[in-house]
Amino acid sequence: MKFTFKYILISALLLSFFACSKESNNAVPIPEKNLKTLTIFHINDQHGQLNNFAKIKDIVAKEKKETNVLLVCSGDIFSGNPVVDNHPEKGFPMIDLMNKTGIDISVIGNHEFDYGEAILKDRFNQSQFEWVCANVEMNNSGIPEPHEFKTISINNLSVTFLGLVETNGKDDDIIPSTHPWRVKNLTFEKYQNIISNYAQLKETENSDLYIALTHLGESTDSNISNKYPYFDLIIGGHSHTKVNNTINNIPIYHAGSNLNYLGKIELEIENKKIKKSNYTLINLTTYQEYNSTIKDLIDTYNIDANLNEVIGFSEAYHNRSNVGSFYTDALRNEMNVDITFQNTGGIRSNLNEGYILKSEIYSIDPFNNGSVTYTMTVAEIKNFLKGSKASLYYSGVIIEQDNNSIIIKNKNNEILNDNETLTIGLNDYIPAVYDNYFTKNPIFLPYTTAETLINYLENTTAPINYTTINSYFKYE
The missing domain is CATH 3.90.780.10 (5'-Nucleotidase, C-terminal domain)
Structure with missing residues (x-):
């Protein structure tokens, strides 16, 4: 009787195994997880400061060996360093260093207009990275029209950036905080009046990520996350603050000012949503390694400025x-x-x-x-x-x-x-x-x-x- 029970039990287990195997062969296969990784480095409000670009180049180059990388800027690249501001081609050293460091995209900041329209036209034409700003029209100024938004593809990733600049420069006009006489031929719009036009941009661009790249300031970015929650994250500038905050489930990041810090956003993206993120604010003052070619170029600019x-x-x-x-x-x-x-x-x-x-x-x-x-x-x-x-x-x-x-x-x-x-x-x-x-x-x-x-x-x-x-x- 004992033998018979054991035999029956083994037979039942075998039948169950083969039945399950047959059923699994007929089932629809479970798809692999669509997990993608991306690191976004960001700077803002460098105001002409050049010296830490050699360190940024080193950091970004190392990260590119590990994953997908984008390097972005939230504006105000000019005004603050006489090496840049008084160069024979005003502002060119900054453009040159941003090109050689590998900036992918930048929003226009209010101080980009400080040198006047003719000079900005030349600097835009020399830029090897993308410019975005949805609330400016260059009209007949000759300045190349920036993209309202730009989708950047990197390997298996698609990232859309919408650019916005502040317009608080004059009580009775809509201009950025710059010299009014230097933007006479340009037309600006308050971000509130146009941002909703881009509410469905992630869907229409079929993007993995939708990012607001702003030069509006910390409080305005917080307002956007509450009132216009279209974005996966906001990368901003203008207030010269260090920001690592999440409002209404939208992360907001700012990296201080004067190129003292480099923000690092590490993302895991699954089915067009951020599954996991990690943020590090790298102190460039204490970071020791650098790209020697970029450092030599910076040294040359500093010496030649006399x-x-x-x-x-x-x-x-x-x-x-x-x-x-x-x-x-x-x-x-x-x-x-x-x-x-x-x-x-x-x-x-x-x-x-x-x-x-x-x-x-x-x-x-x-x-x-x-x-x-x-x-x-x-x-x-x-x-x-x-x-x-x-x-x-x-x-x-x-x-x-x-x-x-x-x-x-x-x-x-x-x-x-x-x-x-x-x-x-x-x-x-x-x-x-x-x-x-x-x-x-x-x-x-x-x-x-x-x-x-x-x-x-x-x-x-x-x-x-x-x-x-x-x-x-x-x-x-």
């Missing part, structure tokens, strides 16, 4: 507020006017203690703004300060706010009459932005404001020390 001439001496370290006081005072003396103004956003660097190099002045004032003078009454100046609510450094007078009134005094602490006339010196960006308050024709001087500062330092032997002076005003 910006290490000593033009003055600073008795102490000056923060940006201190620099603003020095800046306006030097401008007033050199331009021989009663009062000078400088927008706080136009002071882009601190001033170190010790010898002042020509390169430092160009870093403080990188925008190549022209120098202009106006003649205005005290009442007109008050109207400008009150109506614009601009944050300004100034020199030549004392400006105070008393409740809702503005009081302007001379150096002897005497209140100036509203009908009194003063000569004003400033960069031409300010009257271009606040043209409602600067309605008269200016006198154009032959130097940029940076060159005016250099002239001042070259013609004075007195050391610089503005650490105890606070000449800031903003109407509240």
Whole structure:
């Protein structure tokens, strides 16, 4: 009986095995998982800084041996390094390094327009990477029209990028934060008015990934993820922040500024969705390895710029507020006017203690703004300060706010009459932005404001020390 039971059990198991085998031969095969890998490196707001491109080239080249790689930029490649901004071909060293490092695609940043339309046309034509921006029209400027969006295929992957730039440059106009006179022939649109046109772009392009490549700032990118959740992820810039955040299930990444960091996004993509992601922000200051060919090119650009001439001496370290006081005072003396103004956003660097190099002045004032003078009454100046609510450094007078009134005094602490006339010196960006308050024709001087500062330092032997002076005003 025991033998019989064992025999029956073995027979049943064998029958079951063959029955299952037969059934599996007739079943529909389970497809293999459609798993794809991609690493996206990203930079933003490099503002002319070149030195770390040699390190980026090394990092990207090594990663390309392991997986699919894209290298992308979120804009503001110009304005901030005199080696780039004062090159005979303004901006070309940046384009050259981006080409040779292997940038695949970049959105247009607001400071791409700082050199004017003719120069941007040349830089675009020299670019070997793609430009995207959906909310600009180049019209008859001659600047090549950027793609509204661009789909890049890499091996078995298809990635679509939509480009967007900020348009907060002027209260009564829709332009980026750049010199208004340098975008006269271009047309911009607020991103809110056009972004929904691209809601189905991932489907129409049949892409594995849909990415917003933006130059809008951290808060706006957060708003997009909530109100326009079309994207798999957002890679942004403009606010100079380090961002690794997820809002409404959409990751948002920014990599600081000035090429100090390189963002690394490692993705596993399955059936057109991100299955797994990992983010690393690489500190390029501490990273030691580099591509020697790129480093040699950078060294050549830095040496050829010849910006290490000593033009003055600073008795102490000056923060940006201190620099603003020095800046306006030097401008007033050199331009021989009663009062000078400088927008706080136009002071882009601190001033170190010790010898002042020509390169430092160009870093403080990188925008190549022209120098202009106006003649205005005290009442007109008050109207400008009150109506614009601009944050300004100034020199030549004392400006105070008393409740809702503005009081302007001379150096002897005497209140100036509203009908009194003063000569004003400033960069031409300010009257271009606040043209409602600067309605008269200016006198154009032959130097940029940076060159005016250099002239001042070259013609004075007195050391610089503005650490105890606070000449800031903003109407509240």
